[in-house]
Amino acid sequence: MSPPAPFTSAAVADTLERIRARTPLVHNITNIVVANSTANALLAIGASPAMVEAEDEVAQLVPLAAALVVNVGTLTVPQAAAIARATHAARLSGTPWILDPVAVGVLDFRSRVALDCLADAPRAIRGNASEIMALAHLRGAGGDAPPPGRGVDSLSGAAEALPAARSLARATGACVAVSGATDHITDGPRVATVANGHPMMTRVTGLGCTATAIAGACLAVGDDAMAACAHAMVLIGLAGELAARIAPGPGSLQVAILDMLYRLDRQAVMEHARIAPLEP
Amino acid sequence: MSPPAPFTSAAVADTLERIRARTPLVHNITNIVVANSTANALLAIGASPAMVEAEDEVAQLVPLAAALVVNVGTLTVPQAAAIARATHAARLSGTPWILDPVAVGVLDFRSRVALDCLADAPRAIRGNASEIMALAHLRGAGGDAPPPGRGVDSLSGAAEALPAARSLARATGACVAVSGATDHITDGPRVATVANGHPMMTRVTGLGCTATAIAGACLAVGDDAMAACAHAMVLIGLAGELAARIAPGPGSLQVAILDMLYRLDRQAVMEHARIAPLEP
Amino acid sequence: MSPPAPFTSAAVADTLERIRARTPLVHNITNIVVANSTANALLAIGASPAMVEAEDEVAQLVPLAAALVVNVGTLTVPQAAAIARATHAARLSGTPWILDPVAVGVLDFRSRVALDCLADAPRAIRGNASEIMALAHLRGAGGDAPPPGRGVDSLSGAAEALPAARSLARATGACVAVSGATDHITDGPRVATVANGHPMMTRVTGLGCTATAIAGACLAVGDDAMAACAHAMVLIGLAGELAARIAPGPGSLQVAILDMLYRLDRQAVMEHARIAPLEP
Numbered sequence: 001m002s003p004p005a006p007f008t009s010a011a012v013a014d015t016l017e018r019i020r021a022r023t024p025l026v027h028n029i030t031n032i033v034v035a036n037s038t039a040n041a042l043l044a045i046g047a048s049p050a051m052v053e054a055e056d057e058v059a060q061l062v063p064l065a066a067a068l069v070v071n072v073g074t075l076t077v078p079q080a081a082a083i084a085r086a087t088h089a090a091r092l093s094g095t096p097w098i099l100d101p102v103a104v105g106v107l108d109f110r111s112r113v114a115l116d117c118l119a120d121a122p123r124a125i126r127g128n129a130s131e132i133m134a135l136a137h138l139r140g141a142g143g144d145a146p147p148p149g150r151g152v153d154s155l156s157g158a159a160e161a162l163p164a165a166r167s168l169a170r171a172t173g174a175c176v177a178v179s180g181a182t183d184h185i186t187d188g189p190r191v192a193t194v195a196n197g198h199p200m201m202t203r204v205t206g207l208g209c210t211a212t213a214i215a216g217a218c219l220a221v222g223d224d225a226m227a228a229c230a231h232a233m234v235l236i237g238l239a240g241e242l243a244a245r246i247a248p249g250p251g252s253l254q255v256a257i258l259d260m261l262y263r264l265d266r267q268a269v270m271e272h273a274r275i276a277p278l279e280p
Numbered sequence: 281m282s283p284p285a286p287f288t289s290a291a292v293a294d295t296l297e298r299i300r301a302r303t304p305l306v307h308n309i310t311n312i313v314v315a316n317s318t319a320n321a322l323l324a325i326g327a328s329p330a331m332v333e334a335e336d337e338v339a340q341l342v343p344l345a346a347a348l349v350v351n352v353g354t355l356t357v358p359q360a361a362a363i364a365r366a367t368h369a370a371r372l373s374g375t376p377w378i379l380d381p382v383a384v385g386v387l388d389f390r391s392r393v394a395l396d397c398l399a400d401a402p403r404a405i406r407g408n409a410s411e412i413m414a415l416a417h418l419r420g421a422g423g424d425a426p427p428p429g430r431g432v433d434s435l436s437g438a439a440e441a442l443p444a445a446r447s448l449a450r451a452t453g454a455c456v457a458v459s460g461a462t463d464h465i466t467d468g469p470r471v472a473t474v475a476n477g478h479p480m481m482t483r484v485t486g487l488g489c490t491a492t493a494i495a496g497a498c499l500a501v502g503d504d505a506m507a508a509c510a511h512a513m514v515l516i517g518l519a520g521e522l523a524a525r526i527a528p529g530p531g532s533l534q535v536a537i538l539d540m541l542y543r544l545d546r547q548a549v550m551e552h553a554r555i556a557p558l559e560p
Numbered sequence: 561m562s563p564p565a566p567f568t569s570a571a572v573a574d575t576l577e578r579i580r581a582r583t584p585l586v587h588n589i590t591n592i593v594v595a596n597s598t599a600n601a602l603l604a605i606g607a608s609p610a611m612v613e614a615e616d617e618v619a620q621l622v623p624l625a626a627a628l629v630v631n632v633g634t635l636t637v638p639q640a641a642a643i644a645r646a647t648h649a650a651r652l653s654g655t656p657w658i659l660d661p662v663a664v665g666v667l668d669f670r671s672r673v674a675l676d677c678l679a680d681a682p683r684a685i686r687g688n689a690s691e692i693m694a695l696a697h698l699r700g701a702g703g704d705a706p707p708p709g710r711g712v713d714s715l716s717g718a719a720e721a722l723p724a725a726r727s728l729a730r731a732t733g734a735c736v737a738v739s740g741a742t743d744h745i746t747d748g749p750r751v752a753t754v755a756n757g758h759p760m761m762t763r764v765t766g767l768g769c770t771a772t773a774i775a776g777a778c779l780a781v782g783d784d785a786m787a788a789c790a791h792a793m794v795l796i797g798l799a800g801e802l803a804a805r806i807a808p809g810p811g812s813l814q815v816a817i818l819d820m821l822y823r824l825d826r827q828a829v830m831e832h833a834r835i836a837p838l839e840p
Contacts, residue, residue, distance in 0.1 A: 032331070036316060044763060044809065044810050051634055052667065054669055056668070057670065060667055106341070109334055110337065203324060205323055247539075250539065251536060257811065258811025260809070262811075316596060386621070387617045529604065532815055534600070534815075
C-alpha cells in the first residue's frame with residue numbers, strides 16, 4: 001500500500017505512530033519559561049526530550065539526537081554561543097533541526113543570532129506572522145519590514161505572512177510554518193493549512209514553543225520536513241481543542257493539553273484533523 | 281462620574297478591566313523557578329508578558345514595555361548586570377517598575393543588587409515582612425536589622441514590618457507592599473490592608489513573585505502606584521481563595537489560580553474583595 | 561519505645577512527620593526544567609526549598625541549609641563553579657548533600673563535574689541504572705562501562721546496576737539509590753528495595769529529580785542516609801501511584817502528585833508503602 005498523501009489525516013496519524021514507536025531523542029536549546037512544559041509535551045506525545053545547553057555538551061549531544069530544537073526566547077550570550085555550536089554540529093552530522101525565532105524583529109541581539117544560524121541549514125522554521133515576516137526581511141528574502149511585533153505577540157495574521165514565508169523557505173531551503181488561527185506551512189512551492197486549535201491557547205505561555213518542539217519530534221521520524229511541520233501543527237492544535245472542551249481556564253488547559261497529547265490516537269486524528277493542501 | 285476611591289472593590293474592578301482592555305506588555309527579569317507560572321498568571325489576567333534578560337536586549341525592551349518587573353530570586357552575575365541596565369533604562373524612559381527583593385537580607389550579593397537598583401526609582405517594592413525589614417535596614421531607612429529570614433520564608437508578620445515599610449517608602453518614593461495573612465501596603469503617608477488569600481497559597485512556590493508581576497500589570501494601567509499594588513494583592517489573593525475552594529492540594533491550587541485569574545470579573549471582585557484604607 | 565527498623569512503613573511515616581514538624585530548608589542547585597516542580601514538591605511535602613546558584617551566594621546559604629541538592633541536568637560553566645563552591649562548603653559545614661548525576665556517562669562535561677564533587681563526600685547519590693553504572697565506572701569503582709545511556713533514559717534495570725551501586729557506595733561513603741520499576745538502595749553492606757510507583761511517572765519530566773530533592777529533605781531530618789533515601793523513594797513513588805488512580809494523563813499526574821505529597825499521612829504510608837531490606 002502506498003503511503004497516504006502528505007497533507008491528510010492519515011499521514012498525521014502515521015507520524016504520531018512513528019513517534020510512539022521510535023521515541024526519538026529530541027535535543028532542545030530553549031528558554032527558561034517553557035523548558036518544563038516543552039519537555040512534558042515531548043514526553044506526553046512519546047518522544048524523549050533532552051534539554052542541554054552547555055557549549056561543550058551541545059556539540060556532543062547533537063550527533064546523538066534524532067532532532068535539534070533551537071528556541072531564542074530567553075537568549076543569553078553563552079546560550080548564543082551554544083546555539084552556534086549546536087547548529088554547526090547539526091549541519092555536520094545531518095541531524096535535522098528547527099528554529100523558533102521568538103520575538104525576532106523586536107530585539108536586535110536575537111535577530112542577529114537567528115539570522116546567523118540560518119547558514120547552518122535548518123530543516124524548518126516555526127513562528128508567528130510577525131516573527132516570520134521579520135526573519136524573511138532580515139534574510140533579504142523579499143518583503144517589507146513587518147509592523148514591529150510587541151514581545152511575543154504577532155500583530156498580523158498567518159495568511160498575511162505567507163508571501164514572506166514562501167520567500168524565506170526558498171532562500172533557506174527550510175520549511176516555514178506560520179502559526180495563527182489557521183496555520184500556514186510552506187516549503188516554497190507547496191502550501192498547506194491547518195485549522196486545528198482554540199483561542200484560549202493564546203492565554204497559555206509557550207504553546208508556540210511546544211508546537212516547535214513537537215515539530216522537532218515529527219522531523220525526527222519523517223523525511224518530508226513540510227509534512228512533519230504540518231503534522232505537528234495538527235497534533236498540538238488538536239490536543240488544544242480537545243483540552244478546551246474540558247478546561248475552565250488556561251491553567252487547566254495547559255494540564256489537559258499534556259493529557260490529550262498522551263491520549264491522542266489514530267481515531268482522534270482521523271476524526272478531528274483539519275489539514276489540507278492549499279490550491280495555488 | 282468621579283472615579284471610585286482608591287482602596288475599594290470598585291477601584292479594583294476598574295483596574296482589572298483596564299488590564300483586559302489594554303493587554304499591557306509587562307517585561308519580567310525573573311527567576312527560573314517562577315518564569316512559567318508568572319508568564320501564565322500575566323496571560324491569564326489579560327496582560328502580555330515578556331521574559332527577557334540578555335543585557336543588550338533589556339535596554340531595548342524596557343522603553344517598549346508598559347511596566348518592568350525585577351525579581352532577584354535566582355540571581356546570577358550576568359542577570360545582575362542586566363538588572364542594572366534595565367532599571368537604568370526604566371528611569372530614563374519613565375517605564376514604571378517594581379522590585380521583588382526575594383531573600384534579601386539573607387544573601388549579601390542580592391542584597392547589594394537590590395539596594396543598588398533603588399537608585400533608579402522603583403515605583404513599587406513587594407516582599408514579605410523579613411525582606412522589607414531587611415531592605416529598609418540596608419537602605420538606612422530606620423529600624424533595626426530584622427531577625428534573619430530563612431531563605432524565602434518570613435519569620436515576621438506583615439503588620440510588624442509596617443514601620444519599616446513606611447520608612448522605606450519615604451526614603452525611596454516607592455509604594456511598599458508587605459505580603460502576609462493580611463497584606464499591608466503603604467506609600468508613607470497612606471496605608472491600606474488587603475485580607476484576601478488562603479493559607480494553602482504558602483505551599484505553592486512563587487505566588488509572591490506572581491503577586492509582584494500582577495502588580496506590574498496594575499502599575500502599567502494606573503497612575504497611583506499604591507492603589508495598583510493594593511489592587512494586585514486583591515486580585516491574586518482572591519484568585520487564591522476561590523481556587524482553594526476546589527483544590528484538594530497545592531498542585532491543583534496552582535492550576536486553579538490561573539483559571540480564576542482568567543475568570544475573575546467585576547462581580548466576583550465586588551463580592552469578595554477585602555480591601556480598606558487603614559485609619560492612622 | 562525503640563524506633564522502628566529502618567526499612568519499614570513505620571520508619572517512613574516517622575520521617576514524613578519529622579519533615580512536617582521541622583520544615584527543613586533544602587538548598588537546591590538544579591536545572592531549569594524542574595526548578596518549579598521540585599520547589600513545589602518540597603513545599604507540598606512540608607520542606608522549605610531555596611533555589612540559589614550564584615557562586616557567591618551558595619557559599620553563604622549552604623551552612624544555613626539543612627540539606628543541599630545538586631543536580632547537573634542543565635549544567636552550565638558558571639553553575640559548575642557554583643556546584644564546586646557549594647559542595648566544598650557542605651563538606652566544611654557538615655551540611656548533608658545529595659548528587660543527582662543526570663545524564664552522566666553520556667556527556668563528558670557533566671561527567672567530570674559529577675566525578676569531581678564526589679571528593680566532597682556526598683551523603684547520597686540518586687540516579688537511574690545507566691547513570692549509576694557510568695558514575696561507578698568513572699570513579700574507578702569496578703564494573704565495566706555501561707551501555708551508553710540515551711539522554712536521561714536508562715537502558716538498564718535497577719537490579720542490573722546493583723553491583724555498580726554497591727561499589728560506588730563503598731568507594732565514596734555515600735548511600736546510592738538506583739531508580740527503576742523497583743528502586744534499589746544501598747550503602748554497600750545493606751540493600752533495600754522500594755516497589756512503589758507507576759509506569760506513567762516516566763512520562764512526566766523530572767520526577768527523578770523530585771525524588772532526589774525529597775531525599776534531600778529526608779536527609780535533613782535523619783541520621784541514616786540510606787534510610788532517608790529509601791524513605792524518599794517510598795514517598796514519591798506512593799504519591800505517584802495514588803495520583804495515577806485519578807490522572808487520565810501525565811499533565812494531570814504531575815498536578816496530582818503535588819496534591820498527594822501534601823495529603824500523604826501516616827495511615828496512607830502504613831497501608832501502601834512497599835519497602836523491604838533485601839536479604840543478601
